[in-house]
Amino acid sequence: MKRILKLAFSTIAAVLLLCGMANAQLNKFYFFNRARILIGSEDYSQAIQSLNTLIKVDSTIAEAWFLRGVAKYNLNDIIGAQQDFSKSIKFNPVYSQAYLYRGITLSNLSKHQQALSDFEATIDLRPNSPDGYYSRGITYLLLNRIEKSIDDFNKVIQLQPKNIDAWLNRGSAKLYKGDSLSALADYSKAAVLNPFYSEAFGKRGRLYYQMKKFNLALDDLDKAISLDSLSSISYFFRALTHSEVDQDNLALKDINTAIEISPDNALSIYNRAIIYWTIKEFKNALADFDRVIKLNPENVLVYYNKAVLQTSLEQYNSAIENFSTAIELFPDFANAYMGRANVHGRLGNYYQAQMDRNYAQSIAELYGESHTNALTDTTSSFTNLIAFSSDFTPRTSIPFIDEYESKPVDILPFFKVIATDMAKQSIYSQGFMAIDTLNTGLMQKGVMLTLSTERGIKSIDSIVDTASWVSHLLKAMEYSEQKRFNSAIELYQETIDLKPNNPIAFNNMAVAQAEMVTFIASFEDRVGSLRLNMTISTNTVSKNDIANQSDAYAEPIKLLEELIEMHPNNPYFLYNLGNLYTLSYQFENAVLYYSLAIEHNVNIAQAWYNRGLIRLMQRENELACSDLGKAGEMGIKQAYLLIHRFCKR
Structure with a gap:
């Protein structure tokens, strides 16, 4: 509504x-x-x-x-x-x-x-x-x-x-x-x-x-489209109408337009697959069936029809797999058993073929003549175009969301201490003694440290007459901004050796280690940053994936755990540990630490956003949408892209 x-x-x-x-x-x-x-x-x-x-x-x-x-x-x-x-x-x-x-x-x-x-x-x-x-x-x-x-x-x-x-x-x-x-x-x-x-x-x-x-339908749908050229549902129904009067090329043109306007509408894509099948463009039909499965993995008809098409193309093993998936989704799908029996027969698996035929017949007899569901009827056909309630929402009606539509969805970055140009800062006290103490001397040189998720100054060579450990710390920040992670980590370690338990060095070294893992992984296609797509779920992450990710981020996790023992109430360190657990696919721990960060500081918008992302992956949509709404309220614009995708009713 x-x-x-x-x-x-x-x-x-x-x-x-x-x-x-x-x-x-x-x-x-x-x-x-x-x-x-x-x-x-x-x-x-x-x-x-x-x-x-x-x-x-x-x-x-x-x-x-x-x-x-x-x-x-x-x-x-x-x-x-x-x-x-x-x-x-x-x-x-x-x-x-x-x-x-x-x-x-x-x-x-x-x-x-x-x-x-x-x-x-x-x-x-x-x-x-x-x-x-x-x-x-x-x-x-x-x-x-x-x-x-x-x-x-x-x-x-x-x-x-x-x-x-x-x-x-x-x-x-x-x-x-x-x-x-x-x-x-x-x-x-x-x-x-x-x-x-x-x-x-x-x-x-x-x-x-x-x-x-159909002629009256075409007249009205033509008029509707002339008045609103972005009405994907009108193009969709005009495509169905063209198909009914055997105008398949016009039907295909309209269904393509409907999909262009509403690219994630599984119903339009499903019907286009049927049209491609009708005009013998089998490769395109199979590609569309795959796309529907990605968008709607519980659609029993798409597996069935894909299997029927694969049978006609003699792709027998794939056909059996898809008939079996259809049966798994609806165990009384009589025609799916008949289809699988046909394929088994072609492969010479006569015993299995007979088993499937017998079971299909038993389903038909069980329901008798009172088939309230066509799936239980061996005489039903499922290759007609279908029309039922679906989402014909255009790609977006919110202008700024277009900025984020083509970008991958990822967690927001770590908080780390960065060097900034003091002239560009309006708040001089950071509320964190370790930073404020250093800023007392650095501000005289036009530089100020701040805790941020943004990038800092890439070159601060002009500051050389500071205490040795401070010089190491600043140089490490510079190397980190330049993605010279090994050099940065070495200098952070030297800083810790010179100034044990320094929270800035501990936090920044953990972040540098994590960023180095992610950066290298982006080239090796091994481990790396989290990517949320339309179908991702924490259930799809294997134990092997979790083990690999946990090993990759073990060192920065250990560092942050030590830091949090020293500063148990610092919300930014808690948030960073949440990020590390997310990257390690330890999602329950991630939610726990994001929640702790929020408990200690409700104004960390990034924690609301990242927790919302994880909850989306855990299929806790109501909690996720609430978190994302809070993040959006606090200025995280891309939160509204996820709300637009996943929270519409």
């Missing part, structure tokens, strides 16, 4: 002006208004940063929490948005918009009963507004409470007769009820009310397709 939230900003601003604007240190309205403008220009991440400033100064402004919730929602951070709307309600219990939008987020999180309570609160507070009825109608539709859904859309139409989305959704509710003619009438009414609204023609075109009125 994802939709862009539109706000009455002027009303919110007026309320904010009454919230005690007299503050000598901060102009609250400035930050609020800046956030409003940023949201209006869809710069949601920067809007959140502006609102963070406002909330930090005055956490009781309901409108600030509400607005930040809106920004998070539009970045697909549904959990974070829901939490912010709850805060807004806490500080203003009669804030109807906050109830409405919290209800929308709860519905997105499949917490439909809680969502209904919020929509009812919205209706109680604003009984003559269509918004509460509309959103409740959508939720009733998701709960399959069709009559109540229709009643709510009726109320919306009564209050707002030209609400096109209400006509469209009432039509969809009637279609679920089985009343296709009434649904068609509602879709047609929407098209009359706004002849420039693509979705009205798209929905009616899809209904015509289902009614097998």
Whole structure:
């Protein structure tokens, strides 16, 4: 039920002006208004940063929490948005918009009963507004409470007769009820009310397709695409329609466009594989089946059809493997047993072939004539194009995410002490005695040490008249920035020999050792940095992988463990150990140390982000999305890319 939230900003601003604007240190309205403008220009991440400033100064402004919730929602951070709307309600219990939008987020999180309570609160507070009825109608539709859904859309139409989305959704509710003619009438009414609204023609075109009125379907889908050239679902259904009238080349062209717009839509790729198969482009068909398996490894039909195609191409061993996978996913898949029996027969494995045929027949007899699932019926065919609910979301609707789409996803880097140009620093105290003590002398030379994940100065040769161990330390930092890791590690060790237990040298040496392992591994294709893709899971990591990674990072882990014994509450050292455990594939330990880092300093955004990554890999999506939302709130923009990929509902 994802939709862009539109706000009455002027009303919110007026309320904010009454919230005690007299503050000598901060102009609250400035930050609020800046956030409003940023949201209006869809710069949601920067809007959140502006609102963070406002909330930090005055956490009781309901409108600030509400607005930040809106920004998070539009970045697909549904959990974070829901939490912010709850805060807004806490500080203003009669804030109807906050109830409405919290209800929308709860519905997105499949917490439909809680969502209904919020929509009812919205209706109680604003009984003559269509918004509460509309959103409740959508939720009733998701709960399959069709009559109540229709009643709510009726109320919306009564209050707002030209609400096109209400006509469209009432039509969809009637279609679920089985009343296709009434649904068609509602879709047609929407098209009359706004002849420039693509979705009205798209929905009616899809209904015509289902009614097998293919010429009318093509007319409407052509119109929908002319109004919205990025509607991948319209291209998808037009491809299906072209296929039904034996226009395979046009079907292929449209399905290619649908995939270009929504590249991770497994359903479109699956159907393209079927089209390739039909036009005898078998290599492309197999490649698409493989792509679907990567995106949706539990899709039983793709393994089956891939096996059927491989059988026709005499790739018998691969066919048996894929028939077997289909059977493993659905043990009563009668046709998969028949297909595997056919391949065994061709290979001369007659006993195994007969075993599979007998089992297929027993399944058919068990279900008799009451096959509620086509997979149990040996007479069913599975090579037709299929259409069912799927995600046709375009590649991205968030401008800054494009910056990260093509980049590999990795954990954020280590914290280490670096040398920086003092003129570029605004905060001189680091809150860490070992660093602040050294900075007292170094700042006179225009250099300042700071704990950071960023790069430092590559050359600091001008500083030579310092104490011997400090000179070693600074030179080691320089070598590390130049990726001369062995030289850096030697100098860090010399520093420790001269100044035992120095936390800067301990931490930086551990980081240099880890960076050297990762750097070398990038050339040797052996071990290295973690890469998260669409299908990665901690379950896919073998014991051998864990052993190799643990050995590779054993030395820096030992160093940091020693350092943490000396400084058990330092959140940055805890975070770094979390990174090392991540690189060692020891994910439970990684989560533990990221959590400890957060416990000691909740403002380390990198710890929230990295813990979110690991939780994604562990399939703990709700916890992961919450962590990533917090990281995004604190300014880690790429967190919203992962939320966009994995947290949409």
